[in-house]
């Protein structure tokens with residue numbers, strides 16, 4: 698008898714725990730967010746789950762959003778979007794990273810097929826679950842040389858010192874030419890895919906302004922040294938040495954040699 702009671706109590710508590718997750722998703726009252734709720738059902742629900750709570754292969758791996766949410770590590774389908782806020786939703790939708798075509802892909806920049814109104818609506822819906830707002834960086838308040846130093850320290854290892862993009866295991870850090878100042882500020886706080894998340898403790902908002910200013914500068918750098926060669930560093934510079942400089946010197950030697958002989 699006692700076992701039955703304990704079982705009943707356990708079952709009841711399990712139900713109580715399960716209830717919030719299983720509750721029917723409510724349509725938000727705000728009309729824009731309500732429209733977003735419908736669009737979410739169409740484009741996002743399959744991966745991010747009911748109430749944006751995420752979908753995971755095993756319930757135990759429900760780690761939610763955060764730096765450890767790379768698809769391989771999370772063992773899931775789509776991370777929870779509760780608490781990622783308008784900041785992340787706006788970034789992922791305006792870059793075309795989301796909706797992802799299928800799981801297992803690195804989110805990449807793609808043509809955005811959602812309209813401005815649809816993006817605002819989905820962002821409003823995700824924001825009903827809390828989280829940070831869309832940031833507005835002020836690169837004009839930043840300092841270019843501080844920005845360069847911070848970028849070299851925190852970002853260049855992956856994105857290359859002039860933000861031309863690079864390679865890391867399992868992902869391609871993109872060139873940052875297409876990232877708007879706002880998207881740079883968003884990416885730094887989100888840490889999309891394998892990129893680390895930088896909190897305001899490691900990079901303050903003012904330092905972020907400097908980084909944004911530096912990234913803007915890399916889109917149009919001054920060229921004191923002449924030919925920039927795409928600013929991707931030693932490989933093209935080496936190629937110029939081998940295929941232009943060395944042949945030119947050889948030709949020069951031949952011409953000089955012929956002149957001295959005659």
Ligand code: HEC
Pocket residue numbers: 792794803804805806848851852853854855856865868869870871872873875876880881882884885889890891892893895908
């Ligand atoms: C460990 C490598 C790594 C580091 C360090 C890193 N990133 Fe990234 N970053 C990435 C990867 C990979 C992506 C692509 C993310 C994706 O596809 O979801 C990315 C994406 C971005 C984007 C979006 C670009 C676009 O147009 O799609 C911006 C902006 C960005 N990073 C800025 C920064 C800044 C600024 C820093 C330094 C504060 C930084 N990153 C540090 C790897 C890194």
Ligand code: HEC
Pocket residue numbers: 737740741742743744745762763766767768774775776777778781785786789790795796797798799800801804819887889890891
């Ligand atoms: C095919 C599955 C799939 C679909 C469809 C999809 N997503 Fe995602 N989404 C993912 C995965 C996987 C990640 C984790 C990627 C990463 O780490 O950058 C993700 C990440 C995100 C993030 C970042 C979460 C964070 O922690 O910062 C946001 C925001 C997001 N998705 C929004 C959306 C929205 C909005 C839609 C619908 C328009 C959508 N996604 C459709 C699979 C999907």
